[in-house]
Amino acid sequence: MKYCKTCHVHYDTTLEHCLLCNGELERENEQIETYKFAEIEKKKRSRFFHRLFIFLNIVSVLISFYIDYTDGLPLSWSLVVSITNLYAVMMFILLTVPTIWTSKLTKSIIVTVGMVILIGLAIRDHQWALDYVLPFAVMLNIFLITILIIVNKKKWFDYFSSLIIITIIGLVPGLLNLLRLTIVTWPSVACFSYALVTLLGIFFLPSKSSREEFRRRFHI
Amino acid sequence: MKKQKYWYKLDNAGKIFPAVSQDENSNVFRLSFYLDETVDSTILEEAVNRVLPRFETFAVQLKNGLFWNYFASNTHHFEVEPELSQVCKYFKSHTNQGYMFKVYYFENKVTLETFHAISDGSGAMHFLKSIVYNYYKLRGFKIDHEGKILSEKPYSKKESEDNFVSNYDKSKRKNLQEEKAYHFSGERFSNHWTLMLKAKVDTKSLLNLVKTKYQCTVTQFVTALLGYSFFKEALDFTQGKKPFKIFIPVNLRPYFDSITLRNFSLYIKATYDQKRTDWTFENMLEITKEQFKDQLDKDKLQSRISSLVGFEKNVLLRVLPLVLKTIAFKIGYRILGESISSCSISNLGVVELPSGLESRILDTDFVNAGYGIALTLISMKNHTNIIMSTPLKDLSIINHMIQFLVKEGLDVTLDTNYKEGYDEIL
Numbered sequence: 001m002k003y004c005k006t007c008h009v010h011y012d013t014t015l016e017h018c019l020l021c022n023g024e025l026e027r028e029n030e031q032i033e034t035y036k037f038a039e040i041e042k043k044k045r046s047r048f049f050h051r052l053f054i055f056l057n058i059v060s061v062l063i064s065f066y067i068d069y070t071d072g073l074p075l076s077w078s079l080v081v082s083i084t085n086l087y088a089v090m091m092f093i094l095l096t097v098p099t100i101w102t103s104k105l106t107k108s109i110i111v112t113v114g115m116v117i118l119i120g121l122a123i124r125d126h127q128w129a130l131d132y133v134l135p136f137a138v139m140l141n142i143f144l145i146t147i148l149i150i151v152n153k154k155k156w157f158d159y160f161s162s163l164i165i166i167t168i169i170g171l172v173p174g175l176l177n178l179l180r181l182t183i184v185t186w187p188s189v190a191c192f193s194y195a196l197v198t199l200l201g202i203f204f205l206p207s208k209s210s211r212e213e214f215r216r217r218f219h220i
Numbered sequence: 221m222k223k224q225k226y227w228y229k230l231d232n233a234g235k236i237f238p239a240v241s242q243d244e245n246s247n248v249f250r251l252s253f254y255l256d257e258t259v260d261s262t263i264l265e266e267a268v269n270r271v272l273p274r275f276e277t278f279a280v281q282l283k284n285g286l287f288w289n290y291f292a293s294n295t296h297h298f299e300v301e302p303e304l305s306q307v308c309k310y311f312k313s314h315t316n317q318g319y320m321f322k323v324y325y326f327e328n329k330v331t332l333e334t335f336h337a338i339s340d341g342s343g344a345m346h347f348l349k350s351i352v353y354n355y356y357k358l359r360g361f362k363i364d365h366e367g368k369i370l371s372e373k374p375y376s377k378k379e380s381e382d383n384f385v386s387n388y389d390k391s392k393r394k395n396l397q398e399e400k401a402y403h404f405s406g407e408r409f410s411n412h413w414t415l416m417l418k419a420k421v422d423t424k425s426l427l428n429l430v431k432t433k434y435q436c437t438v439t440q441f442v443t444a445l446l447g448y449s450f451f452k453e454a455l456d457f458t459q460g461k462k463p464f465k466i467f468i469p470v471n472l473r474p475y476f477d478s479i480t481l482r483n484f485s486l487y488i489k490a491t492y493d494q495k496r497t498d499w500t501f502e503n504m505l506e507i508t509k510e511q512f513k514d515q516l517d518k519d520k521l522q523s524r525i526s527s528l529v530g531f532e533k534n535v536l537l538r539v540l541p542l543v544l545k546t547i548a549f550k551i552g553y554r555i556l557g558e559s560i561s562s563c564s565i566s567n568l569g570v571v572e573l574p575s576g577l578e579s580r581i582l583d584t585d586f587v588n589a590g591y592g593i594a595l596t597l598i599s600m601k602n603h604t605n606i607i608m609s610t611p612l613k614d615l616s617i618i619n620h621m622i623q624f625l626v627k628e629g630l631d632v633t634l635d636t637n638y639k640e641g642y643d644e645i646l
Contacts, residue, residue, distance in 0.1 A: 001633070008626045010633040012420075016640060019417065020619045036254070037637040038326055040305040040413070040645055098314055161284065216227050216292065217285045220538045 003028040053092060057085040079122035087115040102145060106162040109141045110169065131184040135173040135191030141166045142198055160213055163202065170195025226276060227283075228291040232384035232528050233483035234337035238282060238289050239549035241335070243412045244611075245591075246310035249341065251348050252331040252585040259325040260359070265300045267355040268323050272298055274371045275347050276380050277338060277481045281318030287542055291338070294318045303331055307414045307609065307637060308589035311335075323351065328582070330355070336483070341568045341586065342471055343481035346370040353577055363576035376479065383478045387522055388529040396527045398560040401465035402494060404454055404592045406614040409646040414589045417618055419606045420633040421625065423599050429628055436509055438597065439567045442606065443468060443512075444505035446565060446595060447492045449620040451499045464492040467561040472525075475518050486524055488515040489561070501624075563592040570599040593617060 002011040002025035004018035011018070011025055014035045018025055061082045068078030090111050094104060116133045120126030145163045174192025176182050202210065230238075241247045272279045280291035296317040303326035313320050313335070320335040321344075332348040339347070350371035356363055365372040370379075409415065430441040443466055450457055450464055457464060467487040478484055490508050492499070514520075531537070540548070568586050578601065586598040587609050596607045606625075608618050625632055 007623065008632075009419075009622060010631070012633050012635045014639065015636070019634070019636060019638060020615065020622060034327075035639060036327070036329060036635065037307075038303045038305045040639075040642060098312070100314075212227075216283070216290050218287065219229060219285055219290065220287050 001028045001031050001033065002026060050092075050096070054089055057089050061085050080119055083115055083118045083122060087111065100158055102148060102159045102162045105144070106141055106166050109137050109166075113137045127183050130173075130176060131182050132187055134176075135187040138166060138170045138173070139191050139194050142170055142194060146198065160217065163198070164217075167195045167199045167202070170198070226293050226380075228277070228280070228380065228482075229382065230289055230291065230337060231382045231483045232525075232532060233340070233485070235288070235532060236549050236553065237335065237337040239546040240553040241310060243310050246308050246589060247336040248308040248310060248333050248589065249336065249344070250308050250331055250333045250585060250587040250589075251341070251344055252329050252587075253348060253352050253581050254583040254585075255328045255330065255352070256580045256582060258328055259330055259355075261300055261302075261325050263358050264323065264325055264330060264351075264355055265298070267351050267358055268298050268300060270358070271347070271350045271354050271371045274350070274375060275481065276375070277343065278319075278321060278347055280320070280338065282313055282320060282337070284542055287538060287540070287545070289542065298323070300325055302326065303329065305637075306412065307416050307587050308333060309412070321347075331585075338483075339481055340469070340471075340483045340485045341566060342473065342485075343483075345568065345571065346481060349571075349573065349577075352581065353574075356577065356580060361576075361580075364574055366574040368572055368574050369577075370481075378479050379481045381478070381480045382482060383472070383476060383480050383484045384525055384529050387476050387525050388533075389522060389526045390530065392519075392523045392526040393530040394523055394527055396524065400462050400559045401562045402450075402454075402457055402460055402462040403559070403562060404450065404612070404614075404617070406612045408611045409613060411646070412611070413646050414609050414611050415613075415615075416585075416587055416607060416609045416637045417615075418585065418635040419608070419622060419625065420583075420603050420635070421606065421630045423602055423604045425630055426604055429630065433628075434505060436505060437512075438604070439468065439565065440505065440508050440512055442567075442595065442597060443490045443565055444501060444508040445621055445624055446563065446593070446617075447490060447508070448499065448501045448504050449617045449624070450562070451492070451504070453616040453620050458494055458497055460494050463494050464562050465560065466490045467564045469564070469566050470516065470521070472521060475521055486521060486528075487561075487564075488512065563594060564588060564590055565595045565597075567597040569597075573600075 002015070003009070004011065004021065004023055004025055006021045006023045007018055009018075009020070010028065012033050014033050016025060017023065064078035064081040065075070068075050091108065094107050094111065113129075113134050117126060117129045120129035142163070145159050145166065149159055149163070170191050173182065173188035177185055177188040177192070182188050237247045276293075279294050281294040283290050283292045294317070296319070298317060298319055300323045303324035311322060316322060320338045322331075322333040324331040324333065330348070330352055332344055332351070334344040334347075347370075350369055353363065353365060353369045354371060367373070426438060430436055430438055434441055436444075446466060447464055467489050469485040469487050472478065472484045472486055473480070476484075488511070490511050492504060492507065537545070566586070566588055571584055573581060581600070583605070584598055584600045585605065585607060586596045587607055588594040588596050589609055589611070591611065593608055593610045596609075598605050598607070608621070610618070622632060622634070
């Protein structure tokens, strides 16, 4: 034990100087003090490269817009570059934030489809994205999660949120079709039907656990 | 019998924590036991996993619903970890097998750090006692639990009750309004590091001082002392426009006959006017006693419970999707949350252990991390630990408090997580 003769307090730690007055501590007895905490780590994991990646993408967007703008309006290729930059940043954030992989998969598909549609709009040819990419990507995602739930029934409630979100998105192509925003009808109708059947299945399957899961997820 | 699968709504106190917690404001508190031997991490992990199914409110994971978060049962294997240098460090549950508590070991110390959304100090203390009791059992010691270890008693559904809701009385609601409080500011340690200073004093001497000289309780004494130290050392306090307000969580279990392990505490506050310049310790203590007496009234406490629960029963709030609620909580907390209190004091009281276990546990820590100064008290055997933690480098207020205790004739032994050379790192 040590003692500070200025502050009149004992010290049961390895300090050589008083924390309160900075005076030198005197040894009081032979009892050896120990430091009872984990030592501080000198280096903290740097997020420099994360920031650099986002920064370079922002620079890329600004430079592209500037060069494209100096060539005259309307903007053409810079929109595609910017959308790709934005996609890269969003995917980077999505993949680095720790969460279950089904959630990552669903979010990645949603972001990717969104990016493809935006590129379609940027090049003034978006029908292929709305007619084919959106419905097929959503159907594939619903199918994968359904298979996952069937194979791994014990963890089905972990995949529940992803399934609900993607099936609701699956209704969108049908809506676009109704609004005559798509030209080729059958992929949208197939996607809408598949999503609707899945959604009805979730709601009306006579499973006690699924009803319980609904109560949890939707309690007000 | 206990259910294998279960889920809970978050309690009133816990609802806001998942939305507002971050590195600077972890809402994590620490309880530690110093054992009479070096901790065997394998046995400790086995002890935690043996005890965990009994503690339904700790064996949970946070899930997102459409309107609210909720707790679902968690059966993953729990892993203990070596203690970190940062006290009450913020952690994300998905990097911790979904659990909202951490169990650390360091030499002879077992530490439980709990996210406030699942429990308060009283609930967490039951959990830690059970872990350490089972640790010694697995080590081959035969210790009589004497009815003081919860894991050895049969499970009661009352342990998992939300007693905020069960004590809600619509007719007792009233409008809660809080004015902003003075905030002590200054340079912070880097990397969200918190300095912890433990002042160990003899319990008998402390009780003798507060009972005979000041005719008050230990909490009232320490509250007035903290207020007085701020008045003496924080020079900008009397020049400001905001009062100094200390928040003191009150364990509501004795008032409402509760044994819940979930959050069931409510803050009372000691408020000191910044316009007064003639503060002495004695007149601060008198005001503290009056404020405690006024607020520690069952009807008034129930009225506040009802007001808080009434807020979450608001239809508009309830139907707001969770994503928007989270944003609203973040904004609300930023505007109001921290600004209404200057600092906090939490007294966990005496740790009651079976005699066979008490002889094996040398000491205990209870640490709350927060802005300004977070002060905690915990007693074991014949000593009381007054633990002050702060993210600020200015130790003048802590210094004043220690000097006051010394001048009152108490024998003070200090321990800290600060080490020479840390100045260069922090």
